[in-house]
Amino acid sequence: xVKVAVLGYGTVGSGIVEVIKTNQDMVNKKAGDEVxxxxxxxxxxxxxxxxxxxxxxxxxxxxxxxxxxxICEAMGGVEPAYTFSKKALLAGKSVCxxxxxxxxxxxxxxxxxxxxxxxxxxxxxxxxxxIPIIRPINxxxxxxxxxxxxxxxxxxxxxxxxKMEKEGSDFAEVLKEAQEKGYAERNxxxxxxxxxxxxxxxxxxxxxxxxxxxxxDIYTEGITKIxxxxxxxxxxxxxxxxxxAKSKCVDDKYFAYVYPCMINKENPLFSVNDVFNAVLIxxxxxxxxxxxxxxxxxxxxxxxxxxxxxxCVKHLGKNIFCFWEEEKLELSNMEESRSxxxxxxxxxxxxxxxxxxxxxxxxxGIAGEVxxxxxxxxxxxxxxxxxxxxxxxxxxLEA
Amino acid sequence: xVKVAVLGYGTVGSGIVEVIKTNQDMVNKKAGDEVxxxxxxxxxxxxxxxxxxxxxxxxxxxxxxxxxxxICEAMGGVEPAYTFSKKALLAGKSVCxxxxxxxxxxxxxxxxxxxxxxxxxxxxxxxxxxIPIIRPINxxxxxxxxxxxxxxxxxxxxxxxxKMEKEGSDFAEVLKEAQEKGYAERNxxxxxxxxxxxxxxxxxxxxxxxxxxxxxDIYTEGITKIxxxxxxxxxxxxxxxxxxAKSKCVDDKYFAYVYPCMINKENPLFSVNDVFNAVLIxxxxxxxxxxxxxxxxxxxxxxxxxxxxxxCVKHLGKNIFCFWEEEKLELSNMEESRSxxxxxxxxxxxxxxxxxxxxxxxxxGIAGEVxxxxxxxxxxxxxxxxxxxxxxxxxxLEA
Numbered sequence: 001x002v003k004v005a006v007l008g009y010g011t012v013g014s015g016i017v018e019v020i021k022t023n024q025d026m027v028n029k030k031a032g033d034e035v036x037x038x039x040x041x042x043x044x045x046x047x048x049x050x051x052x053x054x055x056x057x058x059x060x061x062x063x064x065x066x067x068x069x070x071i072c073e074a075m076g077g078v079e080p081a082y083t084f085s086k087k088a089l090l091a092g093k094s095v096c097x098x099x100x101x102x103x104x105x106x107x108x109x110x111x112x113x114x115x116x117x118x119x120x121x122x123x124x125x126x127x128x129x130x131i132p133i134i135r136p137i138n139x140x141x142x143x144x145x146x147x148x149x150x151x152x153x154x155x156x157x158x159x160x161x162x163k164m165e166k167e168g169s170d171f172a173e174v175l176k177e178a179q180e181k182g183y184a185e186r187n188x189x190x191x192x193x194x195x196x197x198x199x200x201x202x203x204x205x206x207x208x209x210x211x212x213x214x215x216x217d218i219y220t221e222g223i224t225k226i227x228x229x230x231x232x233x234x235x236x237x238x239x240x241x242x243x244x245a246k247s248k249c250v251d252d253k254y255f256a257y258v259y260p261c262m263i264n265k266e267n268p269l270f271s272v273n274d275v276f277n278a279v280l281i282x283x284x285x286x287x288x289x290x291x292x293x294x295x296x297x298x299x300x301x302x303x304x305x306x307x308x309x310x311x312c313v314k315h316l317g318k319n320i321f322c323f324w325e326e327e328k329l330e331l332s333n334m335e336e337s338r339s340x341x342x343x344x345x346x347x348x349x350x351x352x353x354x355x356x357x358x359x360x361x362x363x364x365g366i367a368g369e370v371x372x373x374x375x376x377x378x379x380x381x382x383x384x385x386x387x388x389x390x391x392x393x394x395x396x397l398e399a
Numbered sequence: 400x401v402k403v404a405v406l407g408y409g410t411v412g413s414g415i416v417e418v419i420k421t422n423q424d425m426v427n428k429k430a431g432d433e434v435x436x437x438x439x440x441x442x443x444x445x446x447x448x449x450x451x452x453x454x455x456x457x458x459x460x461x462x463x464x465x466x467x468x469x470i471c472e473a474m475g476g477v478e479p480a481y482t483f484s485k486k487a488l489l490a491g492k493s494v495c496x497x498x499x500x501x502x503x504x505x506x507x508x509x510x511x512x513x514x515x516x517x518x519x520x521x522x523x524x525x526x527x528x529x530i531p532i533i534r535p536i537n538x539x540x541x542x543x544x545x546x547x548x549x550x551x552x553x554x555x556x557x558x559x560x561x562k563m564e565k566e567g568s569d570f571a572e573v574l575k576e577a578q579e580k581g582y583a584e585r586n587x588x589x590x591x592x593x594x595x596x597x598x599x600x601x602x603x604x605x606x607x608x609x610x611x612x613x614x615x616d617i618y619t620e621g622i623t624k625i626x627x628x629x630x631x632x633x634x635x636x637x638x639x640x641x642x643x644a645k646s647k648c649v650d651d652k653y654f655a656y657v658y659p660c661m662i663n664k665e666n667p668l669f670s671v672n673d674v675f676n677a678v679l680i681x682x683x684x685x686x687x688x689x690x691x692x693x694x695x696x697x698x699x700x701x702x703x704x705x706x707x708x709x710x711c712v713k714h715l716g717k718n719i720f721c722f723w724e725e726e727k728l729e730l731s732n733m734e735e736s737r738s739x740x741x742x743x744x745x746x747x748x749x750x751x752x753x754x755x756x757x758x759x760x761x762x763x764g765i766a767g768e769v770x771x772x773x774x775x776x777x778x779x780x781x782x783x784x785x786x787x788x789x790x791x792x793x794x795x796l797e798a
Binding site: 310 | 417418419421422425426428429430431523529530531534535538539540541542543544664667669670682683684685686687688689690691692693696698699701702703705706709710713720722
């Protein structure tokens with residue numbers, strides 16, 4: 001029997017206990033051993049909870065118990081999760097987590113400690129919730145030289161954008177509704193400004209390129225400026241607008257960014273709607289593969305953590321390969337990144353064509369303005385050209 | 400250094416050598432060892448081929464060489480692939496294959512032999528080509544009780560259906576064009592009659608339910624009867640027609656089938672077009688996840704085989720968990736399976752409503768007939784009711 005402890009008895013933590021208990025026979029079968037939750041760490045008590053007797057308040061009870069082999073960290077935030085995880089790994093206990101902030105900030109260090117102590121630091125649930133994406137990168141796409149990763153990695157913003165598109169409502173209105181439904185936080189900044197997606201693409205990029213991508217280096221633009229008028233143009237063009245978190249390697253230069261982007265029906269991400277997430281990965285011999293599912297939610301996220309627990313139990317005393325070096329991956333300046341742009345300009349497209357070169361004019365019937373799709377150009381060239389245009393707004397565009 | 404042999408130097412076999420050579424540094428890094436192709440088995444010689452000196456004609460050269468630890472079987476068909484694979488596994492050599500016929504027919508036996516001889520029989524490439532799907536089922540969705548697997552598992556038929564939808568061409572015309580382009584075989588029966596998809600859903604179902612699903616037990620209906628008129632109705636309804644390969648567990652009864660099905664935009668498989676494949680898996684705590692990519696093609700398929708080679712090298716002398724017992728999974732009779740149906744009936748829907756109960760009438764402007772969507776009903780009840788209706792055709796429908 002393998003003893004497990006769960007740190008944090010909130011949404012994900014209680015979900016982890018629920019998934020293990022609900023699917024106990026499956027968990028044991030796949031782990032090849034009995035998996036038993038021995039402790040739940042939380043500052044609170046949970047009178048009446050079926051597992052109230054497992055609750056402890058002092059992490060040392062868990063860290064000092066030699067019987068505990070696997071710890072699920074579901075506390076969120078960097079501290080004290082970082083300190084607890086590090087202590088656990090140093091004691092040879094494997095740690096499984098859904099904590100994207102911690103993984104993005106201290107992932108390579110914790111992975112390194114796990115390796116040295118013949119245990120594992122696994123984080124399948126930190127990106128894409130229940131979607132298997134970390135393990136496919138580490139164990140399935142192994143022969144591939146991956147040159148692009150593109151994700152819809154934040155369910156809240158995808159829900160908002162989907163609503164804006166389908167119902168023609170504006171951002172503020174949909175955000176308010178999402179908050180009332182519990183799909184958006186009362187302080188929605190981390191989601192709508194793209195910070196959450198930024199941490200997730202940092203994690204995925206570090207794994208596929210093998211070196212550490214610092215999330216603070218990633219150009220990040222949220223969805224707060226997207227309007228119903230932008231969606232009118234998108235519809236006219238057969239496009240939609242998604243918050244993409246992307247990294248790519250072009251001519252040995254690495255780029256990473258989060259921004260709203262117009263994409264068309266040819267893109268497999270086009271029909272990823274509502275709170276769903278998806279990750280599109282391009283490899284040199286495989287081409288595109290995509291992974292789709294629920295990017296958040298109690299049980300899907302917990303299921304991913306439990307899949308890590310099972311992997312840890314199968315590999316007790318052995319380290320599972322993970323290529324994420326502490327060495328920093330230098331990202332190239334966004335100015336050098338090439339893309340198409342959709343711009344809305346005042347009056348007509350004469351100045352836009354003169355400035356950006358030959359593009360496509362889009363008339364969505366909006367008075368006093370017109371849409372224009374630029375040719376493929378660098379961010380820098382775009383900025384220079386845009387200075388000569390009476391521009392209302394711009395959005396990146398991928399054909 | 401780990402020595403590998405490739406059996407069969409056709410499309411997939413030569414692709415395997417190409418992927419290993421092209422991405423040699425990545426392959427070695429992920430395998431944690433140098434991976435080297437020592438032999439290529441083929442009846443033919445390949446003068447001028449860069450690897451012609453590796454070609455041997457006698458399988459015993461490979462089977463008797465103790466240095467060879469991993470064999471890629473890319474011969475296709477049941478024999479002699481079965482005999483060669485069995486001998487290799489009995490000699491403790493791992494076997495990786497893209498051979499769906501062989502895996503569907505003898506999978507559990509070969510898995511069992513591999514287990515007994517501390518090696519592995521892996522077959523990621525046998526379903527969904529380059530899409531990681533076998534390993535996610537075996538290693539990622541581990542805590543889940545999976546109750547449904549639905550796939551678009553045949554690229555040829557998906558290409559044909561996509562063309563029929565987009566261009567309004569009829570089946571025979573598109574098939575001819577697909578044959579000219581090399582997307583369909585000269586003898587297209589295995590694809591268009593659903594036999595290929597049937598073997599693949601047998602493999603996936605065996606893995607998710609843990610017992611052997613005999614592909615001969617699976618109800619299989621191809622796409623040869625689908626017409627442009629069917630697509631006119633589908634379009635009118637906001638649906639499309641896909642060849643689905645599906646298995647499900649309902650009230651402890653298991654069903655598996657391959658048939659053309661109308662699906663709508665809410666289904667993630669709706670926008671899987673052309674030669675792409677996708678697999679949608681539903682788990683009890685995770686909900687839906689989907690895996691998408693190129694279901695065939697030289698390099699994508701080869702990449703999946705090489706990912707298996709890497710896994711074998713990482714696990715030399717150790718068996719990787721795979722739950723596929725030799726015990727047979729009893730499938731319930733299709734008559735008991737419940738579904739909605741889209742039927743085309745002569746004249747008007749009066750008789751259809753009287754026979755099937757309250758449904759939805761669909762007028763696509765076709766003279767002398769009308770479309771009708773039945774309520775959810777069993778196949779058996781459908782057959783009984785259909786006897787009272789002047790029916791032109793029927794297609795299953797999933798809401």
